Amino acid sequence: VLLSAFLLYAGFAVAVLVSRLRRASHGYRDSERRFRDLVEVSSDFYWEQDEALRFCYVSDAYYPMTGMRSENVIGKRRWELPLAGERGKMWEEHRAALERREPFHDLQFPLLNSRGEKRWFSTSGKPIFDDTGTFRGYRGTSRDITRSKEIEAALLASEARAVAKANELETVLGAVPIAVFIAHDAECHRITGNRAAYAMVGVDETANPSKSAPDGQGAAYRTLRNGVEIPSEELPMQVAARTGTPVIAAPNT
Numbered sequence: 001v002l003l004s005a006f007l008l009y010a011g012f013a014v015a016v017l018v019s020r021l022r023r024a025s026h027g028y029r030d031s032e033r034r035f036r037d038l039v040e041v042s043s044d045f046y047w048e049q050d051e052a053l054r055f056c057y058v059s060d061a062y063y064p065m066t067g068m069r070s071e072n073v074i075g076k077r078r079w080e081l082p083l084a085g086e087r088g089k090m091w092e093e094h095r096a097a098l099e100r101r102e103p104f105h106d107l108q109f110p111l112l113n114s115r116g117e118k119r120w121f122s123t124s125g126k127p128i129f130d131d132t133g134t135f136r137g138y139r140g141t142s143r144d145i146t147r148s149k150e151i152e153a154a155l156l157a158s159e160a161r162a163v164a165k166a167n168e169l170e171t172v173l174g175a176v177p178i179a180v181f182i183a184h185d186a187e188c189h190r191i192t193g194n195r196a197a198y199a200m201v202g203v204d205e206t207a208n209p210s211k212s213a214p215d216g217q218g219a220a221y222r223t224l225r226n227g228v229e230i231p232s233e234e235l236p237m238q239v240a241a242r243t244g245t246p247v248i249a250a251p252n253t
């Protein structure tokens with residue numbers, strides 16, 4: 001009887017233990033699922049790498065984004081993916097950081113998707129260590145930054161065109177035999193001109209010929225009308241900049 005009771009108790013205890021372990025296991029899986037859901041809400045996809053820096057998990061969002069299949073990614077290192085562009089200094093520095101088991105942030109690189117199109121990604125990751133301090137790989141998140149890269153490239157191209165046009169205009173103005181002044185702000189604190197303009201007021205081409213420049217920053221010359229110096233706020237350039245209307249000045253004497 002005692003043996004039967006003991007076995008019954010032991011069986012009950014094992015059942016309770018198994019039940020608790022199952023609940024703990026379910027709780028762990030739920031926590032892991034919540035963690036991944038949270039990560040994927042704040043990024044485009046989540047990934048994990050093993051001790052050899054090979055991908056062992058990539059969240060589902062990655063595949064339709066790139067057109068790749070899991071066999072194209074799982075088991076490969078990041079630099080073994082179809083990168084667009086040269087594997088230069090950036091990748092050498094990244095691999096060195098991984099060998100030192102350092103976290104990394106905002107690593108930007110282009111990939112070729114299944115259609116041969118370039119897609120830009122920003123990725124960040126942290127090393128994983130177990131309870132004994134043994135390195136177990138990396139985990140992290142990535143974002144598709146293709147749109148921002150396209151906007152950046154468009155802005156750089158627009159800036160390059162503007163610089164080219166400015167240089168062209170400067171060349172044309174330099175050849176014009178009449179004085180041309182350009183105000184760079186509505187207050188005319190900074191004015192530049194062509195060679196004829198600097199020659200007319202008798203100042204060096206590196207000087208600021210503005211009569212409205214802050215103290216000590218303008219060139220030292222006088223502008224007269226009928227032998228009387230004209231106040232800076234009444235000069236044609238300053239009036240035109242302030243009012244936004246053309247000003248035709250009478251000849252000075």
